[in-house]
Amino acid sequence: MKKLGRVIGLFCVLLMVLSLMAGCGSDTSEAVQEEAQEEVQEEVQDAQEEAVELEQEAEEQVEEAVQSDDSAGSEAKEIGEDAALKIALKDAGLSKSEAERIKCELDYDDGRTEYEIEFHKGTTEYEYTIDAFSGDILEKDIDNDND
Numbered sequence: 001m002k003k004l005g006r007v008i009g010l011f012c013v014l015l016m017v018l019s020l021m022a023g024c025g026s027d028t029s030e031a032v033q034e035e036a037q038e039e040v041q042e043e044v045q046d047a048q049e050e051a052v053e054l055e056q057e058a059e060e061q062v063e064e065a066v067q068s069d070d071s072a073g074s075e076a077k078e079i080g081e082d083a084a085l086k087i088a089l090k091d092a093g094l095s096k097s098e099a100e101r102i103k104c105e106l107d108y109d110d111g112r113t114e115y116e117i118e119f120h121k122g123t124t125e126y127e128y129t130i131d132a133f134s135g136d137i138l139e140k141d142i143d144n145d146n147d
Contacts, residue, residue: 008047078132081106084115087135088128092142094121106132114138120145 079087081104089096096102099119107116113132120126123146129139 076133078106078113079115079130079135081115083135084128084130084132085117085119087130087137088117088119088126088140091128091137091140092119092121092126094119094126099126 085096085102085104089099092099098121101118101120103116103118105116107114109129115128115130115132117128117130118126123144125143125145127139127141127143128137130136131138
């Protein structure tokens with residue numbers, strides 16, 4: 001972009017020189033004027049070509065950034081054991097202090113990463129399977145240990 005600014009500045013200077021020379025009216029000044037015009041046209045063409053190249057590079061960088069963002073989104077973070085346990089406890093209607101013998105294990109099953117959560121309250125056993133990325137409850141089982 002700095003080069004484009006310099007080219008435009010050079011173009012303006014050359015136009016001023018050309019307009020000053022136009023007033024002289026000699027054959028030499030006309031030849032100089034034509035030569036200057038050709039140089040300006042070449043500079044403008046070069047600047048236009050460079051601008052097109054810069055625009056293409058910018059578009060490529062934007063495309064790479066978008067692809068990078070898309071791939072980053074597909075590499076989502078796991079919610080973590082604490083969050084998985086909170087989800088299970090909330091569904092069971094219990095607080096962490098009410099739950100006993102809490103077990104939480106990260107597992108890979110059926111093509112997905114999941115947390116297996118187990119806890120008790122009194123004689124009731126709670127078992128949950130929580131998706132490790134979305135936090136969705138995939139399975140739950142509530143049994144009474146008295147059986």
